[in-house]
Amino acid sequence: MATPKKVETKKKVSTKKTSQATTARKRRWSAYKTYKKLDLVQMDKELLAFWKKNKVFEKSVEERPKSKSFVFYEGPPSANGKPGIHHVMARTVKDTFCRYRTMKGMRVERKAGWDTHGLPIELTVEKELGITKEDIGKKISVDDYNKQCRKTVMRFTDLWNDVTTKMGYWVDLKNPYITYENNYIESVWNILQRLYKKGLLYKGYTIQPYSPAAGTGLSSHELNQPGCYKDVKDTTVVGQFKIKREEHSEFLFARENEDVRFLAWTTTPWTLPSNMALAVGKKITYVKVDTYNPYTFERVSVVLAEDLLGKWFKESNLDGDFEAFETSEKKDRSKIPHQVVEKFKGNLLVGVNYEQLLPYVKPEGDAFRVILGDFVTTSDGTGIVHIAPTFGADDKRVGEQNGIKGLTVEDENGNPTPLVDKQGKFVKEAGELAGKYVKNYKDDANYENIDVEIAVKLKTENKAFNVQKYEHNYPHCWRTDKPVLYYPLDSWFIKATAAKKRMVELNKTIQWKPAHTGEKRFGNWLENLNDWNLSRSRYWGIPLPIWRNEEGTKEICIGSIEELKKEVAFANKKLGMKQSVPKDLHRPYIDDVVLCSKDGEKLTRELDLIDVWFDSGSMPYAQWHYPFENKDKFKRNFPADFIAEGVDQTRGWFYTLHAIATMAFDSVAYKAVVSNGLVLDKDARKMSKRWGNAADPFKTIDKYGADATRWYMLSNAQPWDNLRFNEEYLDETRRKFFGTLYNTYSFFALYANIDKFNYSEKEVPLRQRPEIDKWIISLLNSLVKEVDADYADYEPTNAARKIQTFVMDNLSNWYVRLCRRRFWKGEMSKDKLAAYQTLYTCLDTVAKLMAPIAPFYADRLYQDLNKVTGKEKHISVHLAFIPKVNEKVIDKDLEQRMDYAQRISSLVLSLRKKENLRVRQPLQRVLLPILDKSFQKQVEAVKDLILSEVNVKEFEYITDTSGVVNKSIKPNFKTLGRRLGKNMKAVSQKVAGFGQEEITAIESKGGYTLDLDGEKIDLSLEDFVITSADIPGWSVANDGSLTVALDISLTESLKAEGMARELVNRIQNLRKSKDFNVTDRIKVSIEHHEMLEKAISEFGDYVKTEVLADSIELSNSIKGDKVDLDGVMLTFDVRKN
């Protein structure tokens, strides 16, 4: 395609041959590479090979000075899963800015990384081995289990490396950091020790999500796996808690033997045996209601929040007939009367004691009284909350504040344990409930719902006021799909709350893209920080480097292998052992290491592992094995200038990086962060394997090429907006942007090859180049300036769109189109040289500007250009530099007048269209009303361009517009608005009423004094906006302030010329269809028709020149091709002469 068809057909002189012939003469000339078609996929392959062979990536780092580093951190993906299209998105963002900085002369060292620990890997292994958590250490040794994990986790690394390479993401894959390696672990230990030394580590007993089915605690991250929160229907119970009649509670009793009870609602009846207290709200109003229990029909007075009365009692039964109900034989549950007898604030209830609801186990210490809870609301339940400190975080906290412990029994080892054990079943002390599971954890077909059982029991014992099914959202274990329990577990915490203030401060110095993610989402998260639960009771992860004695009174936190060695030696000496530091720091080996306190007490390792998020948050240090190695490198590379990941990392990696850096180094970990949005399918649904709508990154890249994929992703939506991924647009990107750019290059290459242009000539000074060259160079420099700024500000979308507009609209569709003739006509001249140099500069610059986003095609383009000219020594665009803007050549006036030219042309073409006058038909003149001098000057400079573009003979400016042009006037709101304020409306109405005379008067006087209800207002010419709206009797078009009229009258001569052009067109078509060579001379005979006579007589020579005809004649007897000319079929005889 790049070479004309004729050139490719045999037997004919081809430009290729010509160029080869010349090559022989000019030895150093080599042709610009031309292509049959644009094949981005093929280009990908070639460039990948080229980059690899020439170590371009390595050079792009090493060629930049160490002193100018731009630091980027790669968030480690887990190689346990396959890469998806959203990874391509995230990595495009990362790659773009790294490449950009490289091209700004900076050294961007970027180490790949792998996140290798964590639950997903363990679960994959368990699934594949067909084992459960409980089997570890029994059916399979921890050692073998971990070996399996290590093997499993890197299984998709090939796929990841492949996608990384194919999409053109440059990152050092050869030396990645891997979180399971000893060096990495050692660094993590070191960081942890720093925190330990600052007193930021503590062990605490807290309520955590726990999966009995999986036998393990769950992190909040795990709880937030998609689909974990499910709507479930649970049996809920409103319990009746019998109040003890005491001095303190006397106010609640009126009658003798009155049965007064608290009502408290729960969705987890199985926690009722563990009830220890009831919580009320301080300011909530409670009422005592006299009524009957709906199950036992016993008379009872119940206490609940006033606001929730309507939820549990029928309005119609208020103050119903107690006596009638009492005496009726058949008690109708729906007719139970009730009466509000007492009203009081919650704080009055505090301290009231009640009887234990389900007395299986007697508690130690204080219990069964009313306390205050700040979390109590009246949006649900009864306004009184059942408190079971062993099974709720709030419960535990509020219990502790009031000196009420959780209900526990001693297990076989004498340790306190809740009434439900870690398998999720009731302990033996729980009476008839003993041994029963609280949920169906074992998939037992005969499982009986324990909640129902409890509810039934309570009903019969007059302890339930209401039992019903209730649908609510409850978390489930993502692995086992079973409901989670909130369960007390021993854990190590990082006191993140202590560093909260500093974290907030430091966060304010970070440049977030978009800003709201940092200010709001991340900011709010920091404001509501909790301590960081570090503990994971698992096997495959970094072991907690803390050794303790049994009582927990003595402990050592290890910060290096060296230190561990010393401690081991010390312990060996003290305890007479022969231990050594294991080669692998993972469990189980490390568990065997026993250390020793100074006074000779045995210390064993805390069995927990460290949360994997701590692993990844430590990567700035651990990736370099800091502080044990690479101290300089670390210094150069901390903190990061830039990181980027998906928004989902806000509370993940973005947080852990920030938290660790703040606490350990009192520094930010990154100065700028781009959080990109989700990649959705074209219907805005989340991509997931389940829907089958997930785009395969490999297929996408293989089909459209990496550049089109990357360009589409960044140009279509800003990275932080969700992207609706739609293949159609990918194809459009390829066709429109890359296709146009490719065509532009092909055009250049075609003629440059013919003319042997290799930029060896001296640069034609810009002032000697024609207007249009100055214009495109001006635009080009404006583009450089803006795109550079956009990249620097992490605004890739703006950059891409600007480049795209430049290439498609300005370079291809205007510059090249208008300049075509300059390239093909005649021998090399200064003008032609200027055209080549200008176009070359544009292409070369575009290649550099687009290189960060579209690294493949940009490099192809750059290389194809530079190989011939040798203008730059770099072998790849990625070793080159973003061009410096030349402010001097930016000419906004020029840009404006070309804009006029484009718009005026467009208006004329639109008029032609309206009047049905094809462009081939020349017209005499265009009328242009001139409203100010500078406008005329501007237009005059581009007059010829417009005329040739729209095929019109002359311009006529209407300067004295009075009487010719109908003008319209309106006030200039911008200048007047502030001045006139409220009067604006009245003025605007007056101005709207102005006729042509007034407008003319204003123009000639240069102002106007307006009378507004007696108030004189002086207005200058600037206070009006005058436009020419219409020219009576002419065909007129408007575009903003531009008005153009077209003289559509056709003289005979114009018609004839139009016909001549039609003839040229038809004859050229025939030449083409007959496969004549461009240089063949021809002779033409045309069937006689009177409409041709004048065309031939007046413009015959023109036609002959255009079509290379030696003769052209009209004749009546012609055999040849039938051709349609203005609706008449005529015979043409065109033959070689």
Added chain:
RNA sequence: UGCGGUGUGGCCAAGUUGGUUCUAAGGCAUCCGUCUGAUACACGGAAGAUCACUGGUUCGAGUCCAGUCAUCGCAACCA
């Protein structure tokens, strides 16, 4: 439920500090044409939007404020 984002023609989307030059860019798709020595994945034109809704501030609101709705994401022990 709370927090945050988004809501502009069939689709993708521009739209700074409010200004009748936003009488709302551009692209895709649609329709109608055109050029043709870049033979095209080209060019031109047309049609298509009460800027989610309601109210407010203002002389003036796509733009600012409040509320509502829709949608997406995040968070959550909610009893």
